[in-house]
Amino acid sequence: MPLRDISDLEKLKKINAALVNRVERAMDQQGNAFSLFQTAISLENRVRTRTEELHATLRRLERSNIDLVAAKETAELANLSKTRFLAAASHDVLQPLNAAHLSVSALAEVQTGEEGKKLVRQVERSLETMEDLLRTLLDISKLDAGVVQPEIGDVNLETLFSSLRSDFLPEAQKKGLSLKFRPVNVVVRSDRTLLRRILQNILSNALRYTRSGGVLVGTR
Template sequence: MLPPDLQALEPPYNSARERRMAEQNARLRRICASLIERVESAGLAGGAPYAAFEHSVLLAEQVRDRTEALRRTLEELSEANYRLEQARAEAEAANLSKTHFLAAVSHDLLQPLNAARLFTSALEDQVLPGDAPRQVGNIGRSLKDVESLLGTLIDISRLDAGLLQPDVTTFRADELLDVLAEEYRQMAHAGGLSFHYVPSSVVIKSDLTLLARVMRNFLSNALRYTNCGRLLLGCRLRQNGLEMIVGDSGPGIPEMQRDDIFLEFHRGDWTQDTEDRGLGLGLAIVDRIARMLGHPLKLVSRPGGGSMFSILVPYGEVTEYEDKSTTGRTLDDGLRGMRVWVLDDDNVILDGMRVLLEGWGCQTVLASSTATLDAMLATSSTKPADALLVDYHLSRGETDGLNVADLLRQRFPNLAVILITANHEAEIRRETRQRGFGYLLKPIKPLRLRMQLNAIYHG
């Protein structure tokens, strides 16, 4: 039924159906009016609801435009990041390739240096006329400089390439320190310095080769910066391990520089040695090796009062230690009459070894291949040797030095073996140790070779 105010305007209807439709239309009009009223009441303060609607539409369009612009920017950033990632990966690949290359060619780089060191060491053992000893000494020191620089670069490359892995064993501290003391005592005396060594027979657990690198860097650093006075090499028993110490009476290190000296390419500016050839990498290598081994470093220094570097090495189980010490033996025991076979594919190396060994009184048989050595052994005049010095990398097509040594040991069970190599891989060291062989890295340090031969000959 229509409301009374509309009934007066109600037109005549021809049927009940038309009336019902009119009533429904009236209800829809009332609903529409109510909805319009609610929209208007929810509009802006100014009472312009359609303006609010238009404003909302405009905002939505702006949001859509800005979202699209953001999407395009993100795509551009993603493309730029992809290009940067590609460039970074290419740079890392190039750097890794360089480090792998330098680490891999260390054998070829060290071969001629090894030969030169052998010849120089042989000359230093001889009585030379006039000014020749001084000149030979200068050559020897220059070769040691080259060896140190090249060894440092190779160590850095091996560390960067992840090729330098620890080979932890149990050994006595004096197996390492006795050799270092003999070597650096001579160098200290040559520089006018006194050298004090406090030995220790305590059993420790570490990587002998890497720990030797740390101690050599400590000693070389002490020599480099100490112009007068003395050097100290010794040990202290601590609760958590053996503290291996190198001290000097040099100028000391200012407190502000004590952290920086372990950074790469940082060199102390307090040295007066204008001929020093250090790269500032020695202590950086020490820090990285110490972290790798888990051995804490310590530095105590006072400006004008010298410095003391140390590394704390854990104690080893005595039950795991195999006694290979040379206690009671000295280099003065002599190697005269010792028979030594040398197998190396480099004829210059062989000649250098012959000069060096025969200068010590050894009887040598030298061969550049296993076939040549076999031919020599076939003669009745070749007697069994006391020791075999064999290079790990032999001629192309031949097996490695460890396998050659195994075959010779089958024929000569009492043959002592020393493997010589420029390869620092921990696996080679482990295999060498498991076979009970000696181990020397190139360039050979004649003092260390002589001490090992002395231990074999007088053992």
């Protein structure tokens, strides 16, 4: 074979190899593109599925919120009805306690033995504790129901303490306790009647459960 023919053959081989290489690269690129296309389709399907699940969850949450709001409104109405009932029936609620106080007082008059008198005093203390708790509950119910509206104004604590001292000193002396109020020159903004009621409850409990020594009242 002539040298020229051999040279042309080598050129043809190189050209053929280059063409084959180009075709293979093109096929690889097409394969990669198809793979990317399949991945995109899969991701789109997954996103669509997750979106539908999210919408379903949101709808369930909306229904739950509606149910919660309805339950809350029902509970508030029930609580308001209970509060209004307690506020309106305060006299009827306390009436049995008043009758019990009268019965215990009558029983105390006929008791001659020390043991019987001791039992009567225990019953009296129990009735007083129950009455204080009920009165506090009724006061709160009246406030919640709007039956009692706080009248906010200036309250001189020195004057209020002086009044409380006059009310509770005989009870303290009867139990052999001291009752002291620290000097105070303070004016606060509050409802005088309600504040007095709160302090009365505190002092009453303090004297009732203090066995010896005394009670000291002050402010900071």
